[in-house]
Amino acid sequence: MTTAFNHALLKLTSAIPVGLSRNNVITFPIVLLPRDRFLLAKTASREHYQVRQTAKVAPSAELIRDVLWQLGMRSERVRMDGEGMLALFRRMMHPAPWVTVQPDDCDGQLSDERSKELTPLYLLNGSEDSLIRQFEDFHRERQLQLQFLHDPVPEILAQVERISPMVLEAFISELRLARALGPETFEKLCDLIFNLADEFRASPGVPDLFIWDSDQHPLEWFFAEVKGPGDSLRGSQAAWLRDAWRSIEGHFALIMVA
Secondary structure (H helix, E strand, O other): OOHHHHHHHHOOOOOOOOOOEEOOEEOOOEEEEOHHHHHHHHHHHHHHOOEOOEOOOOOHHHHHHHHHHHOOOEEEEEOOOOOEHHHHHHHHHOEOOOOOOOHHHHOOOOOHHHHHHOOEHHHOOOOHHHHHHHHHHHHHHHHHHHHHHHOOOHHHHOOOOOOOHHHHHHHHHHHHHHHHHHHHHHHHHHHHHEEOOEEEEEOOOOOOEEEEEOOOOOOEEEEEEEEOOOOOOOHHHHHHHHHHHHHHOOOEEEEEEO
């Protein structure tokens, strides 16, 4: 485990054992999340999702995501609709947001220039600053087009808002994550999390959360399984962890509500 990884986990708890793999024995950090912090997130969720007379509560993994967000850490969870963690990795597998993929791009007859334009985000070269500027220009142009479609009054067009801080922050965070993983590790993780038959479904046993801290230098990432009191890893989850252990290089933690 790296120092940055332990530092990221220390945001959750002050007592973290270091995970190691020796003699085919896998051990990993167990994060004990105080129950009161979890209950606060649960109460906030019930209030947020309240519909008419029925109060809904988000899944435990989603509640942990809220706690992580408050601590400045990003995370995505496995979802059955192909969003969350799977969507995160698909975005990094696809070309940059400012590149529009055309039907003709799939016929295999691409020029060198077009092939370069279609480079996946996780393989993009260029400085971080230049890519951020491209993203800002793309977003600004799109906002102009949207406003023109709805109201072409010049005065309105001249007042295009700057890119939303949250949208820009999300792009920067994912760009940094892709670069921190590197092509080899990124491709290994894709093989581990995507169902071979359907990229909109996760492989059996994939952990609840993929977490990263883009404010750390170097950036750190890890998978996490979320368990309540008395719960433990299911067979499919333990099997995934055994098979993935070398590829994820021990970047795994069990988050339990204490």
